Amino acid sequence: NEPLTLLGIESSCDDTAAAIVRGVPGKAEILSSVVFGQTDLHADFGGVVPEIAARAHAEKLDIVVEQCLSEANVSLSDLDGIAVTAGPGLIGGVLSGVMCAKGLAAATGLPLIGVNHLAGHALTPQLSHGLPFPYLMLLVSGGHCQFLLVEGPEDYRRLGGTIDDAPGEAFDKSARILGLSQPGGPAIERAARGGDASRFQLPRPLLDRDDCNMSFSGLKTAMLRARDGLVDAKGGLTRQDQNDLAAAFQSAIRDVLVEKTRRAVHMARSCRADLSRFAVAGGVASNMDIRAGLETISADLDLDFVAPPLALCTDNAAMIAYAGLLRHAGGEHDDMTLAARPRWPL
Numbered sequence: 001n002e003p004l005t006l007l008g009i010e011s012s013c014d015d016t017a018a019a020i021v022r023g024v025p026g027k028a029e030i031l032s033s034v035v036f037g038q039t040d041l042h043a044d045f046g047g048v049v050p051e052i053a054a055r056a057h058a059e060k061l062d063i064v065v066e067q068c069l070s071e072a073n074v075s076l077s078d079l080d081g082i083a084v085t086a087g088p089g090l091i092g093g094v095l096s097g098v099m100c101a102k103g104l105a106a107a108t109g110l111p112l113i114g115v116n117h118l119a120g121h122a123l124t125p126q127l128s129h130g131l132p133f134p135y136l137m138l139l140v141s142g143g144h145c146q147f148l149l150v151e152g153p154e155d156y157r158r159l160g161g162t163i164d165d166a167p168g169e170a171f172d173k174s175a176r177i178l179g180l181s182q183p184g185g186p187a188i189e190r191a192a193r194g195g196d197a198s199r200f201q202l203p204r205p206l207l208d209r210d211d212c213n214m215s216f217s218g219l220k221t222a223m224l225r226a227r228d229g230l231v232d233a234k235g236g237l238t239r240q241d242q243n244d245l246a247a248a249f250q251s252a253i254r255d256v257l258v259e260k261t262r263r264a265v266h267m268a269r270s271c272r273a274d275l276s277r278f279a280v281a282g283g284v285a286s287n288m289d290i291r292a293g294l295e296t297i298s299a300d301l302d303l304d305f306v307a308p309p310l311a312l313c314t315d316n317a318a319m320i321a322y323a324g325l326l327r328h329a330g331g332e333h334d335d336m337t338l339a340a341r342p343r344w345p346l
């Protein structure tokens with residue numbers, strides 16, 4: 001098996017990214033990975049503004065592609081293919097990436113490979129740790145929350161997921177409710193370190209149900225009510241109130257994810273009795289309290305637990321290049337009709 005060298009391009013949300021990955025299925029190396037975040041551009045708006053995101057992607061894509069090639073000391077003629085996120089995501093951003101990739105493919109004659117962003121996240125543990133199939137995957141980010149049984153590069157079984165908000169979204173909204181900075185996940189994690197989680201009783205929704213579906217929008221409402229109660233009683237939140245509420249919120253999310261993991265493992269083992277690996281990815285997976293909870297439940301259930309390094313848990317293009325490498329090795333590619341898709345379930 002000759003090693004393949006793939007360029008990956010990612011622009012589906014608020015990170016403009018390009019990366020070079022080289023290797024074979026199951027064993028690949030990241031030669032470079034450049035991520036240009038847009039957090040500052042959207043800071044005043046309380047969320048990602050699609051129009052601003054699309055313009056920034058269009059401006060930055062050429063630059064991040066050039067930079068990742070030069071950091072990897074690779075030229076276009078060394079590549080075997082160009083992989084690009086073709087969805088799901090904010091359509092203007094996805095379109096910018098797809099147009100950029102098509103231009104490069106047309107100019108070089110290299111194969112163009114469209115990648116599902118979620119597949120990129122789901123294949124990350126194999127890129128970072130060489131984790132073999134099958135494995136159970138918990139994908140937890142600002143936009144997604146689902147349990148996937150991953151049995152091959154194109155073989156995903158969705159076992160359950162959120163029925164409303166994603167946990168990252170709940171972290172971001174709750175941080176706003178507490179008057180903490182954005183992105184909310186890291187801000188809440190920091191505040192929670194000085195907090196007492198037992199001071200507030202927040203709900204753990206859907207734990208009475210036997211499936212691995214989750215709901216996080218009620219938690220946000222409960223946070224709002226707890227805050228308003230404190231504001232009414234004493235006119236505002238002290239630092240300690242913020243910390244205690246942050247800790248209570250983080251514990252509630254952790255408990256739901258841990259308990260639903262138990263059920264997802266049960267479901268996965270009814271399909272694959274030999275299941276012995278569990279991996280997590282997505283921005284929320286960088287939360288140390290949540291990681292610790294998932295590590296403990298994995299040990300309880302006799303599973304090897306894999307959490308990729310932080311920079312690969314959040315949006316990046318190395319995961320897209322690797323997913324493209326697997327498709328390419330399987331003899332699959334796209335042509336100039338490749339479409340940018342706002343919605344694209346795995």
Ligand code: KG4
Binds near residue numbers: 172286315
């Ligand atoms: O995967 P990601 O970079 O982007 C997508 O949503 O695809 O995830 C971003 C989300 C944000 O909502 C952010 O608040 C959350 O991940 N996040 C965290 C932490 N770091 C980032 N949530 C909890 N704890 C963290 N340490």
Ligand code: ZN
Binds near residue numbers: 117121314
């Ligand atoms: Zn993502």
